[in-house]
Amino acid sequence: MMEVVLTVTAVILSLAAAGAIVRIAIGPSLLDRVLASDVLLAIIGATLCIDMAVNRHLNNLMLLVALSIIGFIGSVTVARFVADRREHPNES
Amino acid sequence: MNPEPSAVDTIIDTVSAVFMVVGAVMSLGAAIGLLRFPDLMSRMHAATKPQVLGLFLLLASVGLQLRTWWVWPVLFVAWIFQVLTVPVSAHMVGRAGYRTKHLHRELLTTDELEAVVQKAADKKTADRPDSGRQDPDKRAAHDDGPADDGAPA
Amino acid sequence: MSRRRISIRQELPLLVWLVFVWCALWQDFSPGNLLFGALIAVVVARLFYLPPVELGGRFSIVRAVPFAIVFLGKVVAASFQVLYLAVARGPKVTNAVVAVQLRSHSDLMVTATGHVISLIPGSLVVEVDRSTSTLYIHGLNVRSGEDIVSLRKEVRDAEAALIRIMGTREELAALKQEVGA
Numbered sequence: 001m002m003e004v005v006l007t008v009t010a011v012i013l014s015l016a017a018a019g020a021i022v023r024i025a026i027g028p029s030l031l032d033r034v035l036a037s038d039v040l041l042a043i044i045g046a047t048l049c050i051d052m053a054v055n056r057h058l059n060n061l062m063l064l065v066a067l068s069i070i071g072f073i074g075s076v077t078v079a080r081f082v083a084d085r086r087e088h089p090n091e092s
Numbered sequence: 093m094n095p096e097p098s099a100v101d102t103i104i105d106t107v108s109a110v111f112m113v114v115g116a117v118m119s120l121g122a123a124i125g126l127l128r129f130p131d132l133m134s135r136m137h138a139a140t141k142p143q144v145l146g147l148f149l150l151l152a153s154v155g156l157q158l159r160t161w162w163v164w165p166v167l168f169v170a171w172i173f174q175v176l177t178v179p180v181s182a183h184m185v186g187r188a189g190y191r192t193k194h195l196h197r198e199l200l201t202t203d204e205l206e207a208v209v210q211k212a213a214d215k216k217t218a219d220r221p222d223s224g225r226q227d228p229d230k231r232a233a234h235d236d237g238p239a240d241d242g243a244p245a
Numbered sequence: 246m247s248r249r250r251i252s253i254r255q256e257l258p259l260l261v262w263l264v265f266v267w268c269a270l271w272q273d274f275s276p277g278n279l280l281f282g283a284l285i286a287v288v289v290a291r292l293f294y295l296p297p298v299e300l301g302g303r304f305s306i307v308r309a310v311p312f313a314i315v316f317l318g319k320v321v322a323a324s325f326q327v328l329y330l331a332v333a334r335g336p337k338v339t340n341a342v343v344a345v346q347l348r349s350h351s352d353l354m355v356t357a358t359g360h361v362i363s364l365i366p367g368s369l370v371v372e373v374d375r376s377t378s379t380l381y382i383h384g385l386n387v388r389s390g391e392d393i394v395s396l397r398k399e400v401r402d403a404e405a406a407l408i409r410i411m412g413t414r415e416e417l418a419a420l421k422q423e424v425g426a
């Protein structure tokens with residue numbers, strides 16, 4: 001059964017990753033691209049989870065946490081950067 | 093792995109298989125939302141919520157597959173970090189998006205923040221298509237159609 | 246260390262959380278590891294001194310557990326709602342930015358409410374006004390005035406639930422008075 005699940009999830013996640021990559025490519029603004037790359041990171045995290053579940057190990061767990069932290073720091077930093085470049089940096 | 097009755101094993105396997113597929117579908121939902129929603133803010137909804145549920149389901153399936161109790165705290169910690177960070181990054185992106193006007197005003201039924209920003213507390217902002225918050229005059233509806241202010245790149 | 250000291254009781258939730266993370270990462274909840282984790286937690290909390298989180302001084306576990314379950318259910322509902330909207334409505338979805346005035350003025354409560362409503366169906370915090378503790382919420386699929394009213398009610402309900410869990414006594418009393426009135 002696990003092989004079937006692996007195939008199904010692989011197909012679904014590939015489609016999802018393709019969608020996110022398309023949004024990164026066409027995304028009209030920088031923030032759209034950041035958002036889409038965040039989703040792409042989440043999809044990669046999902047593949048790591050599925051690998052752990054199917055092969056019954058925990059080796060990827062720290063990678064997963066690191067990945068979500070990278071996504072967090074990355075999008076927050078870019079959001080600050082965009083906000084500061086686009087308007088007069090005179091608030092907060 | 094612990095020697096367990098095969099019936100229980102099958103049930104656990106089935107549940108975790110369902111969790112994995114649904115979690116993967118959540119990622120797909122996020123991607124579909126990214127592609128189909130019209131502006132940055134609604135795309136943000138698509139990017140945040142399915143991510144949290146998807147990770148929850150996938151971590152749960154990892155825990156079910158490993159069948160040892162001591163992995164659950166680690167998985168819980170990993171999920172809590174996700175829950176704590178995702179709304180913050182979504183808020184930061186959304187705030188930057190609002191301020192840099194990556195917003196399709198014709199898609200908003202009401203915008204109460206704009207009224208505050210303009211210092212013009214017009215209570216009847218519902219169904220009024222605004223052309224932009226930089227525009228201080230409040231004459232009436234500007235009939236300039238769906239202005240494409242979402243593509244400044 | 247010019248800042249005012251906080252009592253160990255106020256620091257206790259942080260210490261418990263740090264010990265839990267430590268043991269979870271080692272995947273070892275033996276007494277020795279718990280003790281060592283507690284030692285490290287105290288040292289870290291003393292050396293890397295952050296502004297203390299102003300807790301309300303009470304925490305109702307009786308209310309927290311049902312809230313957590315309802316919250317999880319709402320996260321599930323939110324995900325499926327976004328999925329449905331993405332597939333069914335797609336580019337035609339309409340939104341709104343709604344201002345919601347919160348009852349509480351503590352930073353912790355505003356932050357917690359913001360987190361919770363960011364994860365429940367169709368709402369996302371765009372902007373926070375700390376001075377008046379007003380949240381500006383972007384609602385997905387808001388089509389009419391009724392949707393705005395229900396969105397606002399949902400946010401206020403989430404805040405009420407959080408106040409019942411860990412608000413200060415004054416906030417709780419105010420909430421009870423408001424519900425009773």
